[in-house]
Amino acid sequence: MNLDDIQPICIAGQWRLGSGALYATTYPATGEVVTQLHAAGLDDVEQAIQGAQHAFVHSGWAQRKPHERATVLYRVAQLIRERSEELAQLQRLDNGKPIKETRNLVASAAGTFQFFAAACETLEEAITPSRGDFMTMSVYEPMGVVAAITPWNSPIASEAQKMAPALAAGNAVVVKPAEITPLAALALARICEEAGVPRGLISVLPGKGSLIGDALTRHPLVKRVSFTGGTSTGKHIARIAADKMMPVSMELGGKSPTIVLEDADLDHAIAGVLYGIFSSSGESCIAGSRLFVARALYGTFMDRLVEGARGIRVGDPADEATQMGPLISAAHRESVERYVDIGLSEGGRLLCGGQRPQGATFDKGHFYSPTILEGLPNTARLCQEEVFGPVLVALPFDDEADLIDQANDSVYALAAGIWTRDFQKAWKLGRAIQAGTVWINTYKQFSISTPFGGWRDSGLGREKGRLGILQYMEQKSLYWGLNEQPIAWAGAKQ
Numbered sequence: 196m197n198l199d200d201i202q203p204i205c206i207a208g209q210w211r212l213g214s215g216a217l218y219a220t221t222y223p224a225t226g227e228v229v230t231q232l233h234a235a236g237l238d239d240v241e242q243a244i245q246g247a248q249h250a251f252v253h254s255g256w257a258q259r260k261p262h263e264r265a266t267v268l269y270r271v272a273q274l275i276r277e278r279s280e281e282l283a284q285l286q287r288l289d290n291g292k293p294i295k296e297t298r299n300l301v302a303s304a305a306g307t308f309q310f311f312a313a314a315c316e317t318l319e320e321a322i323t324p325s326r327g328d329f330m331t332m333s334v335y336e337p338m339g340v341v342a343a344i345t346p347w348n349s350p351i352a353s354e355a356q357k358m359a360p361a362l363a364a365g366n367a368v369v370v371k372p373a374e375i376t377p378l379a380a381l382a383l384a385r386i387c388e389e390a391g392v393p394r395g396l397i398s399v400l401p402g403k404g405s406l407i408g409d410a411l412t413r414h415p416l417v418k419r420v421s422f423t424g425g426t427s428t429g430k431h432i433a434r435i436a437a438d439k440m441m442p443v444s445m446e447l448g449g450k451s452p453t454i455v456l457e458d459a460d461l462d463h464a465i466a467g468v469l470y471g472i473f474s475s476s477g478e479s480c481i482a483g484s485r486l487f488v489a490r491a492l493y494g495t496f497m498d499r500l501v502e503g504a505r506g507i508r509v510g511d512p513a514d515e516a517t518q519m520g521p522l523i524s525a526a527h528r529e530s531v532e533r534y535v536d537i538g539l540s541e542g543g544r545l546l547c548g549g550q551r552p553q554g555a556t557f558d559k560g561h562f563y564s565p566t567i568l569e570g571l572p573n574t575a576r577l578c579q580e581e582v583f584g585p586v587l588v589a590l591p592f593d594d595e596a597d598l599i600d601q602a603n604d605s606v607y608a609l610a611a612g613i614w615t616r617d618f619q620k621a622w623k624l625g626r627a628i629q630a631g632t633v634w635i636n637t638y639k640q641f642s643i644s645t646p647f648g649g650w651r652d653s654g655l656g657r658e659k660g661r662l663g664i665l666q667y668m669e670q671k672s673l674y675w676g677l678n679e680q681p682i683a684w685a686g687a688k689q
């Protein structure tokens with residue numbers, strides 16, 4: 196990808212300039228222009244969907260044997276690995292994450308294609324117990340054209356998590372990446388084509404969600420939307436989907452509690468809490484942004500935690516030593532700052548951060564220091580609303596029953612963390628906390644083989660896991676008549 200050129204976008208296998216307005220993407224660490232492209236227009240959406248439907252019906256992809264589709268997807272994984280450094284650097288420019296993190300995201304994308312290739316070629320259909328003179332089967336069919344709408348915070352991994360199972364299932368897929376981070380999705384589409392995914396089966400349409408994402412969601416040929424993003428956008432999409440009776444999967448926001456019990460291993464807990472909230476600059480749906488610490492431990496723990504937060508290396512994402520890069524945009528940093536002000540106005544006390552770091556490295560980028568507040572009740576806005584930035588609120592707790600109530604007192608229920616050496620307490624808490632994922636003595640670790648998703652306002656449906664491929668398939672029952680005589684009712688003699 197030559198970033199000096201105006202980037203073509205992928206419309207049903209044709210690489211050409213979008214019909215929407217010209218815009219530039221910028222590097223969040225410096226504000227400099229990375230590249231330019233024309234956004235997709237509504238006519239591009241129509242062309243992409245019609246082309247996808249045509250490819251779905253005529254390319255033979257859906258009819259290929261599962262192991263044949265899998266062979267292509269294994270090749271996608273291999274090509275991602277061969278170009279991993281190039282892709283990691285591209286993603287760094289796209290959203291300003293530190294290079295070490297973007298390398299992990301690229302590795303995760305390759306692993307996702309490999310995993311769903313395997314899921315595809317090992318997916319079993321069932322002969323179900325018959326209750327009559329017939330044999331019954333349960334089989335799966337691809338859906339047709341599916342839309343994947345993704346946010347800016349972990350592009351290549353988010354897109355792979357939707358594209359790989361959708362393609363493995365035999366569908367065509369139209370991707371709508373966040374307007375400000377389109378490059379990883381475009382690179383991934385090129386790789387898929389090169390690996391042998393039939394042309395037309397994939398489109399990538401950068402552009403505004405309210406226009407392009409909305410048109411995709413409403414289109415009658417789109418049979419499923421897989422969405423990752425904010426809860427209010429997710430609800431909007433779900434309402435449109437309800438009118439079409441279209442299934443959706445929603446990976447939405449979070450306000451995840453992390454709980455440190457009195458007997459926790461402090462070194463592990465401190466490292467885990469810091470990583471859980473401040474990695475990815477807190478721009479992570481699963482950020483552990485509400486911290487509950489046993490009161491007896493609170494003072495000691497917070498002193499060490501604050502010291503750790505002050506030591507986090509914030510800086511140039513290209514530097515191998517950097518732990519925290521900038522926030523995605525100036526507007527997003529202002530939103531984070533507003534939340535810190537709200538926390539202070541509600542009676543919160545700042546333990547560290549709460550400001551932009553100073554120095555030449557930080558002048559032009561959207562940096563914000565790791566920030567910890569205390570003194571707020573769980574009902575405060577800062578404890579209830581998603582900041583999506585490097586802001587942690589710490590709360591001491593006395594009573595474990597009350598702790599469970601507080602931890603669960605949120606519209607969100609995406610993830611939680613528990614730090615304790617007592618496996619019985621961990622078990623009890625782990626089952627009592629309402630969340631899609633609970634980490635015990637670890638945090639923010641992922642495995643493509645383990646389902647992921649949220650409860651309540653954190654989402655609907657699950658991605659990942661061997662059965663994640665079924666999100667992109669319709670289930671069908673087959674009845675095979677084995678009766679030697681005609682059905683008695685129709686053939687009954689008068």
Ligand code: NDP
Nearest residue numbers: 345346373374403404405408409424425428446447448480
């Ligand atoms: P948004 O919901 O604003 O955007 C997500 C995607 O949806 C973008 O591509 C956006 O386009 C698009 N979009 C916006 N409006 C519409 C619409 N009306 N119809 C269809 N698509 C639309 O979220 P953010 O970009 O702000 O991402 C951050 C959010 O994502 C956070 O709340 C975070 O918690 C959540 N998230 C959840 C994850 C999970 O797995 N649970 C993982 C990562 C993030 P555009 O922005 O280009 O206009």
